[in-house]
Amino acid sequence: MALSKLWVIAWRDLARNRRRSFFSLLAVGLGLALLILLNGYITGVVEDALQISIQLETSHLQLRAASYEDEKVSLQWKDLLENPEALAAEAAAIDEVEVAAPVLWASGVLNTRDDSVGLQMYGIDTTSALYAPFQETMVAGEFLTPDDRSGILIGKRLADSLGIKAGDNVNLVVVNADGEADESVFAVRGLFSTGIFKYDDAAALMPLSKAQAFTGADGRASAIAMLLHNQDDADTVAARFQNPDVATLTWEDLNAIFLQTMDTAMSFYIIMYFIVILIVAVIIANTLLMSVYERFREMGIMAALGMKGRQIMLMFLFEATLLGLAGIVVGIALGSLGVYYIATTGIPIGDMGSAAGDIPIGSTLYGKFNPSGMVWLSFWTLLITLLASLYPAWFASRLQPVEALHSS
Amino acid sequence: MSVIQLENITKTYKIGEVETRAANNVSLSIEEGEFTALVGPSGSGKTTILQLMGCLDKPNSGVVKINGQDVTQFNSNKRADLRRKEIGFIFQFFALIPVLSAYENVELPLLLNGVPARERKERVMDLLSAVGLADRAKHRPDQMSGGEQQRVAIARALASEPAMVLADEPTANLDTANGQQAMDIMQRLNEETGTAFIFATHDPRVMSHAQRVVQMRDGQLVDDGNHDATILGAAR
Numbered sequence: 001m002a003l004s005k006l007w008v009i010a011w012r013d014l015a016r017n018r019r020r021s022f023f024s025l026l027a028v029g030l031g032l033a034l035l036i037l038l039n040g041y042i043t044g045v046v047e048d049a050l051q052i053s054i055q056l057e058t059s060h061l062q063l064r065a066a067s068y069e070d071e072k073v074s075l076q077w078k079d080l081l082e083n084p085e086a087l088a089a090e091a092a093a094i095d096e097v098e099v100a101a102p103v104l105w106a107s108g109v110l111n112t113r114d115d116s117v118g119l120q121m122y123g124i125d126t127t128s129a130l131y132a133p134f135q136e137t138m139v140a141g142e143f144l145t146p147d148d149r150s151g152i153l154i155g156k157r158l159a160d161s162l163g164i165k166a167g168d169n170v171n172l173v174v175v176n177a178d179g180e181a182d183e184s185v186f187a188v189r190g191l192f193s194t195g196i197f198k199y200d201d202a203a204a205l206m207p208l209s210k211a212q213a214f215t216g217a218d219g220r221a222s223a224i225a226m227l228l229h230n231q232d233d234a235d236t237v238a239a240r241f242q243n244p245d246v247a248t249l250t251w252e253d254l255n256a257i258f259l260q261t262m263d264t265a266m267s268f269y270i271i272m273y274f275i276v277i278l279i280v281a282v283i284i285a286n287t288l289l290m291s292v293y294e295r296f297r298e299m300g301i302m303a304a305l306g307m308k309g310r311q312i313m314l315m316f317l318f319e320a321t322l323l324g325l326a327g328i329v330v331g332i333a334l335g336s337l338g339v340y341y342i343a344t345t346g347i348p349i350g351d352m353g354s355a356a357g358d359i360p361i362g363s364t365l366y367g368k369f370n371p372s373g374m375v376w377l378s379f380w381t382l383l384i385t386l387l388a389s390l391y392p393a394w395f396a397s398r399l400q401p402v403e404a405l406h407s408s
Numbered sequence: 409m410s411v412i413q414l415e416n417i418t419k420t421y422k423i424g425e426v427e428t429r430a431a432n433n434v435s436l437s438i439e440e441g442e443f444t445a446l447v448g449p450s451g452s453g454k455t456t457i458l459q460l461m462g463c464l465d466k467p468n469s470g471v472v473k474i475n476g477q478d479v480t481q482f483n484s485n486k487r488a489d490l491r492r493k494e495i496g497f498i499f500q501f502f503a504l505i506p507v508l509s510a511y512e513n514v515e516l517p518l519l520l521n522g523v524p525a526r527e528r529k530e531r532v533m534d535l536l537s538a539v540g541l542a543d544r545a546k547h548r549p550d551q552m553s554g555g556e557q558q559r560v561a562i563a564r565a566l567a568s569e570p571a572m573v574l575a576d577e578p579t580a581n582l583d584t585a586n587g588q589q590a591m592d593i594m595q596r597l598n599e600e601t602g603t604a605f606i607f608a609t610h611d612p613r614v615m616s617h618a619q620r621v622v623q624m625r626d627g628q629l630v631d632d633g634n635h636d637a638t639i640l641g642a643a644r
Contacts, residue, residue, distance in 0.1 A: 297501075302516075307520060
């Protein structure tokens with residue numbers, strides 16, 4: 001039999017029960033829209049957090065002394081890189097590298113007259129484009145100059161919580177390279193507000209040369225940080241540094257905990273996905289089963305005319321396909337609208353991001369369009385719709401003509 | 409040659425704990441081109457016999473032969489093939505597919521039989537003209553009267569040029585004029601095409617058209633003859 005006629009019957013049967021068909025395709029549409037929205041939200045948050053972490057913290061690739069341990073924030077000379085400027089210049093000369101600069105990290109305590117707070121100190125090359133994200137988010141005072149010997153930058157939130165402002169003096173204490181506490185008075189040159197609590201609450205930036213002098217690192221650096229033109233080149237560039245004393249860490253190594261956390265979050269998302277899709281499946285199965293029940297006699301007539309079980313089954317699968325496809329169109333439209341909203345306006349979460357610990361999250365979360373995700377979700381929705389229709393279709397195909405003809 | 413032969417057919421139905429013998433050792437043969445009425449009161453087994461003849465159901469015992477071939481043990485696919493090619497159905501309720509137009513309803517058996525488009529169109533229009541509904545081709549069942557729907561069903565039953573048409577109470581839901589018209593059309597098409605028609609009915613108007621009247625009671629054949637004798641017999 002010409003398949004086109006089965007499509008025609010399927011289409012007209014859906015049109016016959018417009019209201020039911022509409023609500024069924026709406027169920028598919030809303031389910032898919034919810035999935036697209038969830039997917040867009042998670043994609044946005046994960047990618048944003050990762051890019052923020054790369055831009056503000058880890059960069060794409062780091063060179064460190066092989067013995068350097070992250071947790072200790074060691075300032076011992078054996079754990080630091082000798083002659084970092086030369087190494088940074090060597091890195092910057094590589095084509096794939098956009099920018100490279102040395103950085104010195106130290107743990108410190110910032111004291112005011114009334115309060116003290118632990119923070120991470122960053123000795124930075126103030127001229128490097130690596131620190132553009134801080135420079136661009138200055139909200140008070142000025143950015144550092146390379147020869148500033150007594151200035152630091154801190155986050156506005158930290159300044160507000162301590163009741164200090166740009167121009168005030170603060171006391172900073174570090175445990176230096178010799179393991180002894182050292183302190184100095186610094187002027188707060190300016191305040192930045194990256195929007196990321198981890199930095200705005202607990203970071204202090206100072207010029208590299210001052211940091212080296214203050215901590216007794218004597219011209220050494222904790223790492224050479226590099227941004228690449230393309231983050232996928234991290235492994236290729238890392239392979240260029242074949243020095244047993246130097247460890248190379250890509251953005252994937254440096255964000256391993258974050259990526260792992262996101263993987264865990266993703267499995268939660270997949271559970272949500274299955275719940276939504278299961279609801280859609282039940283609605284579709286119910287719709288088609290009702291349709292079968294209502295059309296017992298028609299099935300009987302078709303069987304009497306010589307239509308085979310598989311043709312009757314195919315007719316119901318066509319109905320499910322039409323419902324699924326129409327639902328997908330609605331779902332993509334509604335889902336895209338939702339993603340557009342969260343991608344442009346964002347979802348304000350207030351201070352909740354400060355509870356995210358090492359995960360750099362701001363006070364507003366943004367979604368992102370994920371076209372490949374949409375295609376996959378649409379594909380799965382169609383597949384599940386078809387699977388859900390298998391039982392009603394099979395049920396219809398198994399009807400005995402005599403029983404079907406005698407149903408009212 | 410017989411288009412259909414029933415040999416010692418028995419069919420029982422079980423409804424709950426109660427077993428009903430709807431056909432009891434029935435033997436019957438229908439010849440090519442016959443116009444036969446199967447008559448009897450409600451529950452006499454007429455519909456059961458039609459269903460067994462139409463391969464819609466299987467007997468508990470006995471043999472069903474169509475065109476000389478034993479089809480009793482055919483599986484559901486083979487029975488569907490047989491219905492598609494050899495048997496046309498007309499039901500008491502106007503059994504059209506509601507979402508298809510008159511044209512498409514008549515076309516459906518031809519599509520199932522893989523008839524080429526041009527031939528299909530010609531045949532559908534011929535049949536619709538034969539039942540006087542060429543101008544209603546595009547109408548859906550809900551846009552037609554009961555009489556018109558039943559005429560479309562007659563056209564559909566004859567679409568694939570079957571060996572026989574089985575009609576279960578074809579006039580039961582029609583008024584006198586429409587019932588008469590339907591019977592006249594069937595009789596004319598029977599004469600023109602040579603297709604055997606078998607009716608289950610207790611409508612005297614239908615019986616009066618029949619060349620042969622088979623009387624049933626309690627699942628058994630009680631009389632088989634020309635209609636005058638049988639009707640008189642039934643009346644006694």
